[in-house]
Amino acid sequence: MQALRDAAFTHRRRRGAELFLLVLSLVVGVGAYAAVGLGVEGTVPADIVGYGGWLAALCLVCHVVVRLVAPYADPVLLPIVAALNGLGLAMIHRIDLARVAAEPDSQTFARGQLVWMTLGVILFVLVLVVVRDHRRLQAFTYTFGFAAILLLLMPLMPLIGVTRNGARIWINLGPLSFQPGEVAKVMLVLFFAGYLVLHRDALALAGRRFAGIDLPRGRDLGPVLVMWLISLGVLVFQRDLGSSLLFFGLFLVMLYVATERPGWLVVGSVMFLAGAYAGFLAFGHVQTRVNAWLHPFDPANATGAYQIIQGMYGMAWGGLVGRGLGQGDPTLIPFSYSDFIMASLGEELGLTGVMAVLLLYGLIVERALRTALVCRDAFGKLVAVGLGVVFALQVFVVVGGVTKLIPLTGLTTPFLSYGGSSLVANWAIVALLLRISDQARRPLPDLTSPEEDDATQVVNLR
Amino acid sequence: MNKPIRTMSIFCMLLFAALLLNTTYLQYVDAGSLNSRGDNKRVRDAEFSRKRGAIVAGGSSVAESVQSDDAYKYQRVYKQPRKYAPLTGYYSYIYGRSAVESSQNEILSGSDPRLFVNRVVDMLGNSQPKGGSVTLTVDPKAQTAAYDGLRALGRNVEGSVVALDPSTGKVLALVTSPTYDPNRLASHSFSDVQKAWNELTADKNRPLLDRGIQEVYPPGSTFKLVTAAAALSSGQYTPDTKVKGGASLDLPQTSTDLVNENGSNCGGDPITLTQALEVSCNVSFGDIGLRLGDDALRAQAEKFGFDQTYLNDLPGQVKSRFPESPDEPQTALSAIGQFDVAATPLQMAMVAAGIANNGTVMRPYVVDEVQAPDLSSLEKTSPEALRSNAVSSSVARDLTQMMVEVVDNGTGTTARIPGIKVAGKTGTAQSSPDRPPYAWFVSFAPADNPKVAVAVLVADAGVARDAISGSGLAAPIAKNVMEAVIGK
Numbered sequence: 001m002q003a004l005r006d007a008a009f010t011h012r013r014r015r016g017a018e019l020f021l022l023v024l025s026l027v028v029g030v031g032a033y034a035a036v037g038l039g040v041e042g043t044v045p046a047d048i049v050g051y052g053g054w055l056a057a058l059c060l061v062c063h064v065v066v067r068l069v070a071p072y073a074d075p076v077l078l079p080i081v082a083a084l085n086g087l088g089l090a091m092i093h094r095i096d097l098a099r100v101a102a103e104p105d106s107q108t109f110a111r112g113q114l115v116w117m118t119l120g121v122i123l124f125v126l127v128l129v130v131v132r133d134h135r136r137l138q139a140f141t142y143t144f145g146f147a148a149i150l151l152l153l154m155p156l157m158p159l160i161g162v163t164r165n166g167a168r169i170w171i172n173l174g175p176l177s178f179q180p181g182e183v184a185k186v187m188l189v190l191f192f193a194g195y196l197v198l199h200r201d202a203l204a205l206a207g208r209r210f211a212g213i214d215l216p217r218g219r220d221l222g223p224v225l226v227m228w229l230i231s232l233g234v235l236v237f238q239r240d241l242g243s244s245l246l247f248f249g250l251f252l253v254m255l256y257v258a259t260e261r262p263g264w265l266v267v268g269s270v271m272f273l274a275g276a277y278a279g280f281l282a283f284g285h286v287q288t289r290v291n292a293w294l295h296p297f298d299p300a301n302a303t304g305a306y307q308i309i310q311g312m313y314g315m316a317w318g319g320l321v322g323r324g325l326g327q328g329d330p331t332l333i334p335f336s337y338s339d340f341i342m343a344s345l346g347e348e349l350g351l352t353g354v355m356a357v358l359l360l361y362g363l364i365v366e367r368a369l370r371t372a373l374v375c376r377d378a379f380g381k382l383v384a385v386g387l388g389v390v391f392a393l394q395v396f397v398v399v400g401g402v403t404k405l406i407p408l409t410g411l412t413t414p415f416l417s418y419g420g421s422s423l424v425a426n427w428a429i430v431a432l433l434l435r436i437s438d439q440a441r442r443p444l445p446d447l448t449s450p451e452e453d454d455a456t457q458v459v460n461l462r
Numbered sequence: 463m464n465k466p467i468r469t470m471s472i473f474c475m476l477l478f479a480a481l482l483l484n485t486t487y488l489q490y491v492d493a494g495s496l497n498s499r500g501d502n503k504r505v506r507d508a509e510f511s512r513k514r515g516a517i518v519a520g521g522s523s524v525a526e527s528v529q530s531d532d533a534y535k536y537q538r539v540y541k542q543p544r545k546y547a548p549l550t551g552y553y554s555y556i557y558g559r560s561a562v563e564s565s566q567n568e569i570l571s572g573s574d575p576r577l578f579v580n581r582v583v584d585m586l587g588n589s590q591p592k593g594g595s596v597t598l599t600v601d602p603k604a605q606t607a608a609y610d611g612l613r614a615l616g617r618n619v620e621g622s623v624v625a626l627d628p629s630t631g632k633v634l635a636l637v638t639s640p641t642y643d644p645n646r647l648a649s650h651s652f653s654d655v656q657k658a659w660n661e662l663t664a665d666k667n668r669p670l671l672d673r674g675i676q677e678v679y680p681p682g683s684t685f686k687l688v689t690a691a692a693a694l695s696s697g698q699y700t701p702d703t704k705v706k707g708g709a710s711l712d713l714p715q716t717s718t719d720l721v722n723e724n725g726s727n728c729g730g731d732p733i734t735l736t737q738a739l740e741v742s743c744n745v746s747f748g749d750i751g752l753r754l755g756d757d758a759l760r761a762q763a764e765k766f767g768f769d770q771t772y773l774n775d776l777p778g779q780v781k782s783r784f785p786e787s788p789d790e791p792q793t794a795l796s797a798i799g800q801f802d803v804a805a806t807p808l809q810m811a812m813v814a815a816g817i818a819n820n821g822t823v824m825r826p827y828v829v830d831e832v833q834a835p836d837l838s839s840l841e842k843t844s845p846e847a848l849r850s851n852a853v854s855s856s857v858a859r860d861l862t863q864m865m866v867e868v869v870d871n872g873t874g875t876t877a878r879i880p881g882i883k884v885a886g887k888t889g890t891a892q893s894s895p896d897r898p899p900y901a902w903f904v905s906f907a908p909a910d911n912p913k914v915a916v917a918v919l920v921a922d923a924g925v926a927r928d929a930i931s932g933s934g935l936a937a938p939i940a941k942n943v944m945e946a947v948i949g950k
Contacts, residue, residue: 257466297499315489316496317504329504347504351489355482362478369471373464385467392474396481405484 011441014075015067021079022059029055029086032325036094039326039348040101054114055086058121065125069132070438077367077437080360081415081430085120085423087357088416089113090325091337091344098331109337109418116420120427127431134435138379141194148187149230151180155238167410168238179421181243182412185390186425186432188247189254193382196258200378204259239285242397242409246390248272253389254382293407307334311343311402315354322350338417339410342402357416358399365392368433375440384436387429497573500558509571510555511535515593515835517550517562517570520602523595525550525563530650535590538648544641545609548672549598549776549828552644556652557659561672562596562828565775569594569832569840576840592835599632599830599843601625604914607946608637611939612920615639620921622673622807625943628815628912630845631824635916635943636808642669675779678804679919682891683742683932684902685799687813687861690739692762693750694857701860705738706749707731713748713791720748720794739864740872742888744798751797752790759797760784765852766813767823772848773808775828782809799891811917812848814904817861818885818912821853866909874903877937879945883909886940888932898922903936907944914947916940 030052037045045051059082066073093110100106131137137144155161160171170177196203236244252268279286292304296312310333317328330336330344337344346354368388375381394411401408412422488496497505511534516523524546530537538553540546551561559567568574572581572593584591608623615621618640625635646658662670671677693699708731710719721744722728728743738746751759763784764770773779782805788796795801808826816823825848832840853861865885868874874886889902906915918936 253470257463257470260463260466262466262469312488312496313499313502313504315485316493317502317508319489319493329507332504346485346489351485354485354489358478358481358485362475365474365478366471369467369474372467378463381463381467385463385470389470389474392477396477399481400484403481403484403488405480 010443011072013071015063015071018066018075018078019063021076022063022082025079025083025086026052026056026059028083029090032087032090033093035325036090036097037326039324040094040097041326051114055082055089058082058118062121062124065128066434069128070434072441073434073438074367074371074441077364077430077434080363080367081427084357084360084415085117087345088341088413088418089117091341091348091416092418094326094348095330095337095344097326098329102331112420113418113423116423117427119420120424123424124427124431127428128435131432131435134380134383134432134439135377137190137383138194138197141191141198144187144194145191148184148191151184151187152230154180167240169240169243176420179419181240182419182421182425183428185243185246185250186387186428189250189383189386189390192251192254193379193386196254196382197378200258203255204261236279239283240410241279241286241289242394242401242411245397245409246393246411248275249393250386250390254386257385258378258382289407289409293404296404307340308402308404308408310334311340312404314343315346315403318347318350318353320351322346322348322353324348338412338419339398340402341413341416341418342399345416346403358395361391361395361414365389365395367437371433371437371440375436377439380436380439384433387433391429498567506555509567509573512572512590513592513835514538514553515570515572515595515833517546517566517596517598519546519549519598519600519605522602524598525553525644527593532650534650537650538645540644540648543643543645545605545637546600547641547644548636548638548674549600550644552647554647554655554659555650556655557647560670560778561776562598564777566596566829566832569596572835574840577834580834580836594835594840595833595837596829597831597833599627599634599828600636601634601947603946604635604943605637607942608635608916608918608939611918611942612637612639615920615935618667620667620673621919623916623918623939623943624674624807624811625914625916625947626811626815626824626826628818628906628915629824631815631826631848632830632845633808633826633828634914634947636672636674636828638671638673640665640667640669672776672778673807673919673921675773675776675806675808678780678782678806679900679921680803680891681799681805681810682889682900682902683744683799684810684813684887684889684904684917685803685805686739686742686747686797686889687817687865687887687904688763688766689747689751689754689759689797690735690864691766691817691853691857691861692754692758693735694860695762695853696754696758698753699735699750701736701864702734704732705735705746707733707738707743708745711745711748711794713794714752715789716791718791720744720791720798736864736867739887740867742868742873747798748794751794754797756785756788756793756796759793762852763803765823765849766816767809767848768805770848772825773827779808780806782806799889807917807919809917810902810904810919811915814885814887814906814917815912815915816849816852817858817865818906818909818915819858820855821851821858822847823849823852862909865905869905873931873933874905874937876933877903877905877941877944879907879941879948882907882944882948884941884944885909885912886937888937890931901932901935903932903940905937905940905944907948914944916943918943 034044034048062078092113096108096110154171155168162170162172164170169179169181256264288304292301295301296305296309314333325348328347330347333340333343365388368384372381372384397409398411398413400406412419414426513536514527517525524542525540527536528539551563553559553563570593572591581591604625612621621639623637627634642662647655649655707728709727710721713720728741728745768782768784771779785796785802792801796803812823825846827843831842834840862885865887866883869877869884869886873888877884877886884907886905891900901920904917906912918940920935
């Protein structure tokens with residue numbers, strides 16, 4: 001025990017550093033809002049104090065709650081999220097202004113996004129306060145599984161389900177519309193993690209060897225395979241390509257991490273390629289997207305590639321340092337405020353801005369994976385690595401799609417895009433990561449027996 | 463489970479590295495080509511509302527942007543629109559750009575990397591970026607002489623004049639007819655622009671076509687210069703060599719004869735090579751062509767620039783051509799510039815300029831200098847040889863002497879300039895029986911110290927068929943252009 005104690009690195013709380021970084025991220029968010037006003041209208045917006053105050057209040061609430069209930073939590077995550085969310089709000093506001101200038105009756109999104117952000121923060125607080133120990137969540141493994149399936153099926157139900165832009169992934173609840181898939185993503189991570197923790201030994205060791213590959217027993221892999229197939233089937237049925245890709249990657253990565261057998265990645269990748277090719281052959285809309293990706297300037301793909309070309313033009317026009325907030329034409333790109341917000345950022349903040357945002361995303365993933373590394377329990381490890389990798393995949397798929405690295409699939413850009421479900425779900429993800437990192441970084445509990453008390457007295461440095 | 467987590471972190475790092483590399487490619491490496499695409503509305507909008515640089519000829523601007531009160535802030539104005547249209551081109555919101563407006567767009571619009579510092583200064587000073595200006599090589603007097611000369615033949619006459627400075631390759635005049643008014647395409651009233659465009663593109667006279675560089679014609683007898691050059695270069699001929707003359711040449715493998723224009727006799731048989739060129743004897747040059755063979759003719763033509771593109775400042779230059787593998791009668795016809803030989807007026811001007819410049823053909827250019835908005839020079843084009851030994855200098859001297867004879871005593875007397883030795887060659891090319899022949903004249907002057915080489919083509923002057931000849935229609939225009947440059 002003594003040796004373990006000595007070997008273990010004692011993390012510091014670093015809440016002061018978090019507060020300092022939060023102030024910096026507020027400067028980014030509020031500064032961007034002011035810059036938008038200057039760029040579009042020539043003056044700092046009149047509501048800057050109220051707006052800045054509201055953002056600051058949200059950040060402060062988050063900080064105080066973390067300080068109270070998760071004092072050892074990672075100090076970098078929250079400021080990054082606040083900076084991204086603030087930047088996204090400013091960009092959405094900027095696009096609102098352009099839309100209203102062109103057409104006075106246009107729908108605006110910034111106010112709604114601020115409301116969603118507030119809801120996100122409330123959920124963030126709730127998760128941190130209610131879930132005091134993430135290991136308790138393991139008890140609800142199957143509940144999360146069923147909830148995820150239910151959420152995924154909801155858009156297919158009559159009355160509440162709606163189809164938008166060809167994808168049936170939305171539900172209408174009165175005035176609110178919601179994308180249940182975003183929340184299902186988190187539930188699915190929790191389900192996979194809980195299930196795999198219980199069965200990882202069986203999955204890794206039991207089973208028979210077939211054609212050089214160790215296959216697990218059906219009863220061990222069955223439920224998770226069924227679960228995955230259902231979610232995939234639902235998504236294919238809903239024509240949500242991005243989410244299908246995301247869920248597949250998630251499943252594969254978590255299986256690999258739990259069993260430590262790289263063979264899963266090989267098998268999975270082969271399956272993915274086969275599935276992707278089958279999808280390409282079977283679905284017209286997939287072919288349209290792949291063609292638009294391969295030959296965007298071919299006149300035959302003019303309709304399919306219009307958005308991606310406009311996005312590329314926007315980013316090229318931005319160049320190294322961008323046109324400046326309010327100085328570009330992001331409204332030329334359809335859905336510049338949601339799926340294509342990265343292109344809008346690229347146009348007005350340039351390669352510099354895009355790189356900064358990508359690095360912030362990279363840091364989020366890095367903090368999640370670091371949390372997974374230092375976490376002491378398997379469930380926490382799996383949840384953290386699952387959330388981290390799914391986040392990385394989502395950023396890769398959406399930014400890669402917008403910048404023509406891979407075919408375009410409709411996904412939200414975390415924290416930046418307009419979209420309530422995504423924002424709220426991502427705030428919940430951050431809360432979970434903070435909770436796990438709090439557990440992971442907390443000094444080892446004092447388990448020494450009373451008799452040894454004197455000899456093993458540990459000086460608490462903090 | 464830490465090992466797979468570390469593996470996953472490397473995987474995630476690779477994903478982000480791919481994104482960073484890809485955005486760098488998109489926003490830095492590929493940005494230029496994306497920004498120059500014609501359907502890129504945002505670049506077009508921004509450039510259209512910018513103070514675009516001027517296009518200058520002989521110290522005054524022929525295209526410039528003046529302030530306007532509408533959404534686009536600046537209006538492109540062409541001061542002598544029809545005369546300079548083949549050089550300036552048009553700058554249209556809907557239909558893009560042409561000629562120098564197109565090839566020098568980066569400088570004119572201010573997007574050129576060399577203007578980066580200016581853009582930064584403009585950005586810091588919160589003023590709109592401005593474009594640099596472009597100075598043309600054109601001599602306004604020569605341009606005017608060429609334009610007026612063609613214009614005098616009629617508004618819809620089909621033709622072109624190209625004048626070069628033989629020692630540098632500077633284009634001193636480039637005129638095409640029929641022409642158009644680029645102001646109509648640069649208008650901010652897009653419906654007017656559309657109407658003008660529809661009219662121009664539907665016009666059967668094709669006014670948007672730059673006949674100096676974008677269309678090839680049979681060069682007719684002016685091509686005899688190339689044949690003569692090949693003959694002299696072969697070493698088997700001198701200007702005094704006796705060649706076949708008379709009234710007709712029996713074409714091998716056929717039952718037809720090659721005859722002279724109007725079936726006339728060349729003034730004897732045999733005659734000297736000089737005499738043959740003087741009277742433009744088809745029989746002589748057909749026979750020479752047969753003796754030299756098509757390969758020698760093609761090689762000589764290519765030394766003058768045939769089958770190449772060399773004009774970088776104006777888009778759309780087409781290649782002049784000598785037929786691929788003609789049989790014997792076709793070779794004989796090709797030697798006198800008929801059959802499938804085709805050349806742009808610019809190419810024939812380069813033949814004359816190459817002879818004038820002691821056998822060295824210079825690369826033609828239109829942009830003399832590009833300047834930053836503050837008029838400091840960014841780049842001055844330096845002359846460059848396209849072919850340093852199209853003919854040897856002794857052959858060039860012989861050819862010059864023979865061409866002087868053409869103007870002094872032969873078919874080109876209408877190009878005589880008192881007190882100046884002029885070298886020239888006429889041409890009248892049959893294209894097809896149902897349309898009038900093409901009148902050509904290529905020349906340079908002064909013959910002993912050439913300052914200007916000109917090619918004039920008049921394809922359809924709407925005059926009676928027997929009135930069409932190089933000497934009658936084309937040579938007087940060439941004379942005026944040469945006088946304008948020499949200053950007589």
